[in-house]
Amino acid sequence: MMEDPRAKKLYFEWEPQDDPEFAPLILGKGTIGGKGRSLLFALRKLRDSGDEELAKTKLPSSIYLSVEIFHRFLENVPGLRALLSCKEPRRVEEAFLAAPLPADARKFIEEFLAEMNDPVAIRSSSRLEDDVKHSFAGKYLTTFLCNDKGGAAERAAAVEREVKRVYSRTFFPAAEEYRERHRLGEDDMGIIIIRMAGRWRGRYYYPTIAGVGYSQNFRRWTTRIRQEDGLMRMVFGMGTMSTKRGYARTVSLSNPILRPEGFSPEKIAAIAQESFHVIDRDNPDALTTLDIKKEWRQLIKYHPDFSAYAQIYGYADGEGAFSQVMKNMSALQPGTKICFTFDEFPQKYPGFYKRMKKTLKLLEAEMGLPADMEFAYEPTEDSLCLIQSRPFWSNAQNEGGIPAVAEKQILLQADRMVTHGSIAGISKIIYVDYGRYYANRDFYGTARLIGDINGASDEPYILVAPGRIGSSNPELGVPVQYSELTHCRVMVELGIPRLGFMPELSYGTHFFSDLEVDGVLYMPVFAGEDRNIFNSEWFEGVECETCKNDAVRVYRGSFAVYMDGETNRGVIVDKNLPQSGARR
CATH class of the missing domain: 3.50.30 (Glucose Oxidase; domain 1)
Structure with a gap:
């Protein structure tokens, strides 16, 4: 896709503070940072699309602290200049944790949590994260809190602590070295506090599926798929699993049946997802990794459509083969394993991929640039949650070709x-x-x-x-x-x-x-x-x-x-x- 200069200009000029629906969600003047602004921009465009299916896309309950709150907080940190010059991350974090947030920010957070006891994520949303090219992926901090114990004041205090930890990461080596390497200068930090997508299933909280999507597929694994159709990377459970170099299901939106690894059961099983991320009531305030081999019985209980996600892999007549997970199974047979293949998902939920392709194309058109998004989805309810949206940077060159070589x-x-x-x-x-x-x-x-x-x-x-x-x-x-x-x-x-x-x-x-x-x-x-x-x-x-x-x-x-x-x-x-x- 060629960049649309007019759409790109409108995208960067849009301010959520000017939107009467979003303004009450924001505390402070100035930008709320790249992640926050891009997320609300995407939601506004989906709601105003005139497409009933796109308009029903959800955003979990959330609030936003602008960079003004960050700078007011820094004024409360004693000896800030000397502290930052010492270049000792642990001392910086300790000093930030000891300093108070501005009183209006503390009240804003407590009011948000007053009637909401689901897990929350506290996410960085810096000014420089608005840049098309530099995503700062992994350079700042996102933390998770179970948020289901204590009163609103106690839970707000826990969130405040995480906000200050995110603020401290602005001055940690990973971010400073990244900014220095790319000559980006200093940064200002906004904050997103957002209810995590998903629901409680017993002691565990997670969405059924989550992942990332892209409006352009710059790295096709076969010429049978088209760059402009885009692709997805999806996992069972929380989408954090899809941002690591682990197991995930990669899907071309040209043809969701095609797999980069091909159709060999051995190859599919070798790279299929076997663990997933959740919030665990018994281990709050951190991500917990669960093994499907230990959890499959209760997953069948909470997911009547479990066969859309998982299969059993084993050998039959000397060859690898998949079979269905049956509700009446008491145990896995020796020599078999269970894994998330999503093999039956395209047949059971074909509308999902069409909806994702349509969503990504709209975001691309409205931003004037290729789009990427993070999402969570409940298939049995056709409920799509937008978690993040931003321009998708690719360094793909226009000129290519291979000269004559022996x-x-x-x-x-x-x-x-x-x-x-x-x-x-x-x-x-x-x-x-x-x-x-x-x-x-x-x-x-x-x-x-x-x-x-x-x-x-x-x-x-x-x-x-x-x-x-x-x-x-x-x-x-x-x-x-x-x-x-x-x-x-x-x-x-x-x-x-x-x-x-x-x-x-x-x-x-x-x-x-x-x-x-x-x-x-x-x-x-x-x-x-x-x-x-x-x-x-x-x-x-x-x-x-x-x-x-x-x-x-x-x-x-x-x-x-x-x-x-x-x-x-x-x-x-x-x-x-x-x-x-x-x-x-």
Whole structure:
């Protein structure tokens, strides 16, 4: 989609304080920050769309503190200038927690909570988060409170504490380094206090499904789907699971039946969601991760349509296969497991995907830019909650193409999820040997070593590693932090299915947002699959620099990266190898 300058201008000029419905939800003058303003803008446009289905989209009860409240709070922090100059995050947080919020803010929060005992989220909404390009994903703070014990004053005090913690994160290294790296200057913090989407189901509170959606699919896994149709990443339970590099169901809105991993039961089961996030009454004020293997009986009780979400995977006649979860089951059979495949969801709720596509297209048209949104959904009631909406930044380049290269020069080749882009000259590859990584089990040591190599010089490099780089689960891929990859310019995720290493298109994750903003080229390579190349002979036979961890090697040479989003092909070549037989 081409940007619409007029719509973009109207989007950035819109102020919720001028809307008579939204003004009472806001305390203070000045902006309420990017997340808050964008969320209310989206709700207003959906309600005014003239489309009955879009107009019934909900926003959970919420209030907003403007940046004026932030600055008035800072006046209550003793010795602020000296405190911030010490660059000690713990001292900053302790001082902020000891300082009082302005009295009108405390009263505003208590009035909001007076008759609302459901869990709440306290979210950052800074002024700079209004920027199209810089989402600040994961750089500030969102916290959760159970909010079901004590009177309004006691519960308000707990929320105030979390507001001050969010304020302190404005001055933490993650945010300051991000602003410095992108030359953004200082920031001002607004706050959203919002009832969490979902409901109590026994001792657990969660929505049935949640996730993220995008009006444009810049990284298609097949040419059978269209960029302009968009995509979703959805999970069972709270949407926080979809912002991590874990398991989620990726859906093209061109055809919700298609899967990036294909239709093989083995591959589907290998990357299907097996745990989900909830608020637990017995463990309040933090997210709890539940295992479906332990919870499936009670889930059937609360979700009569449970077969739309989960299936049982096992072997039949020597092959992997799925079967339905039956209400009268007393236990899982040996050798089977249960997981969230969403396999029957498109047939049971086909209108959901049409509604999401329509919603995203409207937001894109009204903002004048590609849109992304976070949502929660109760399928049996067709109840859609908007959790976040903002412009969707992509660093996809307009120019693409792959020059004539000899097949012998190709070290890696991908056939999906690539955008236009190229780097004609790069002299370094950091490679994580998947076999040794898997055998050694020194997952975090491997990650820290990559960070050490990255920090030793500012030389750009290509990173090639198995599975999902940056995963919080080291069984899925190297758990390296994005801050340890500051000089990485190309990232290749190597798929080795037999060891459980599967790349994944992780739109919506904080990690992937950083890749996009910094223009890091990305491609997944599935070893052994048609139209994919992993030149293992080169990686095993070429001279390299060994490291103290033998799973990590560094190669020097003359390498080039070429990606073509139209043909969905990407290659990395060794320019020093012979070019005989070069072809496009």
